[in-house]
């Protein structure tokens with residue numbers, strides 16, 4: 001077989017015939033074929049998947065043998081049949097969600113998912129944890145690290161484990177970009193914003209607006225960081241206005257040459 005023509009593997013997911021390349025993750029194949037599998041710790045923004053929530057479990061049957069796998073990191077190696085809603089999966093997923101709801105009792109997202117998958121009544125004997133919305137999926141830390149910011153990390157251990165800035169102090173490294181809050185699946189990371197400032201992780205950031213059109217460009221620290229990385233001056237106008245100015249200049253040059 002030509003190297004350019006990669007082998008296609010047939011996968012039957014909930015009765016739907018799907019095709020994929022060897023090694024593709026099962027969750028991605030399902031998603032591409034509009035088959036819903038719930039996820040929490042999986043973000044398409046990253047190639048490296050943490051696979052810690054286990055809400056994406058599905059049942060895979062290969063050559064008569066069945067097993068439960070974590071679909072977001074399960075590479076398909078051969079033809080198989082997949083059940084995303086079998087009785088076994090529904091039961092196991094309900095347990096996973098009930099435990100996550102116990103860990104994050106204040107998260108409406110987690111609570112709603114847990115209710116939708118069977119509720120938490122059977123887990124009433126678990127010792128209540130401190131109120132919170134975090135399931136410790138680590139996506140926020142991954143987002144921060146991927147930008148090279150490193151403002152937050154997981155601290156402490158066991159039931160004390162949480163995401164925080166160093167010593168819970170306002171982090172000098174933070175640029176107020178909101179990547180952590182935007183990627184968080186549970187609504188744990190909060191921020192406040194008014195016309196002039198944004199506050200997150202106990203730090204206040206000045207907001208900068210485009211001098212041409214008035215659009216929000218980000219925090220002062222975000223723009224300074226981007227300028228330092230690209231070796232250009234801190235911009236005063238947004239990308240759209242900069243491109244428009246360049247296009248106008250080209251038109252002008254062309255017309256009068």
Ligand code: SF4
Nearest residue numbers: 134135137138140184
């Ligand atoms: S704060 Fe949100 S993104 Fe960060 S670990 Fe907790 S649940 Fe995950």
Ligand code: FES
Nearest residue numbers: 051053054056072
């Ligand atoms: S989404 Fe797959 S383990 Fe969390």
